[in-house]
Amino acid sequence: xxxxxxxxxxxxxxxxxxxxxxxxxxxxxxxxxxxxxxxxxxxxxxxxxxxxxxxxxxxxxxxxxxxxxxxxxxxxxxxxxxxxxxxxxxxxxxxxxxxxxxxxxxxxxxxxxxxxxxxxxxxxxxxxxxxxxxxxxxxxxxxxxxxxxxxxxxxxxxxxxxxxxxxxxxxxxxxxxxxxxxxxxxxxxxxxxxxxxxxxxxxxxxxxxxxxxxxxxxxxxxxxxxxxxxxxxxxxxxxxxxxxxxxxxxxxxxxxxxxxxxxxxxxxxxxxxxxxxxxxxxxxxxxxxxxxxxxxxxxxxxxxxxxxxxxxxxxxxxxxxxxxxxxxxxxxxxxxxxxxxxxxxxxxxxxxxxxxxx
Numbered sequence: 273x274x275x276x277x278x279x280x281x282x283x284x285x286x287x288x289x290x291x292x293x294x295x296x297x298x299x300x301x302x303x304x305x306x307x308x309x310x311x312x313x314x315x316x317x318x319x320x321x322x323x324x325x326x327x328x329x330x331x332x333x334x335x336x337x338x339x340x341x342x343x344x345x346x347x348x349x350x351x352x353x354x355x356x357x358x359x360x361x362x363x364x365x366x367x368x369x370x371x372x373x374x375x376x377x378x379x380x381x382x383x384x385x386x387x388x389x390x391x392x393x394x395x396x397x398x399x400x401x402x403x404x405x406x407x408x409x410x411x412x413x414x415x416x417x418x419x420x421x422x423x424x425x426x427x428x429x430x431x432x433x434x435x436x437x438x439x440x441x442x443x444x445x446x447x448x449x450x451x452x453x454x455x456x457x458x459x460x461x462x463x464x465x466x467x468x469x470x471x472x473x474x475x476x477x478x479x480x481x482x483x484x485x486x487x488x489x490x491x492x493x494x495x496x497x498x499x500x501x502x503x504x505x506x507x508x509x510x511x512x513x514x515x516x517x518x519x520x521x522x523x524x525x526x527x528x529x530x531x532x533x534x535x536x537x538x539x540x541x542x543x544x545x546x547x548x549x550x551x552x553x554x555x556x557x558x559x560x561x562x563x564x565x566x567x568x569x570x571x572x573x574x575x576x577x578x579x580x581x582x583x584x585x586x587x588x589x590x591x592x593x594x595x596x597x598x599x600x601x602x603x604x605x606x607x608x609x610x611x612x613x614x615x616x617x618x619x620x621x622x623x624x625x626x627x628x629x630x
Contacts, residue, residue, distance in 0.1 A: 308378030357401030402458035546590025
């Protein structure tokens, strides 16, 4: 069934790899709907799909979303449509109007620390939002031969208190935050809809991935921005929580390629996307300071209990061998290069801010 549908989809508006510059009429273009379009993954994915000849539509809640201007300025090819992961009717309306070939569900309350303070909201958006989108796809596309392919952004936070040294697609989940719990529900309901309705529904279990587009509320961007400001003399210290946890960090621009590849396969499946390397938070800090020529980083860093999680995930390291083998995916940006990219970007931003202020 899926092989037949894939040939049909490629016959209408598919741009084969290596032919991204090919032109197509609007009727021939494949259409992708992205939730979470304003986040780092949504923006990288929008760029990737645009390069491949897609019509790209972003789902956005509210008419006056403050981040709409950013999307329109930096990604002018993206069409914006109203929709809310907490409102099934709005999702059905959006899907009916757009008639997408592919849906990438990246929208979530994704700041783990905040999920402890807003657990119910996190469950509603990050967990039940997946169910609502799947149900909207089922309603619009039908139970039989549904033409809409679905990608769910699952997370390494689902593993939490890990049971194995390397986490793969079969590793049991033991989430340690409301965010991780909500992601487990989203992952499991995706599998359920795939098995119940024969939908082409995939989950990418992505380990930590960062970039210069990461929001300031995330610890990696907090680090690189603070390092830039300290180097330029406008900030004097970096205040953090626990420096010991280990994470498997990759580059978001690499990881969105895996998302797209998952929806191009003959059969739907779930894949871990990771680097297979792990580094402590303090190693991220050290590399960030070294990128601006500061070796004695400890003198600038202070720990504060306010930034400690009620329950911490101590070690995450992923086994992406299945994605490498079946998707042909591989990461391209190393961990040191990722840190350097983020620091260089924040140095440029802060230099411009100083120039404007003066």
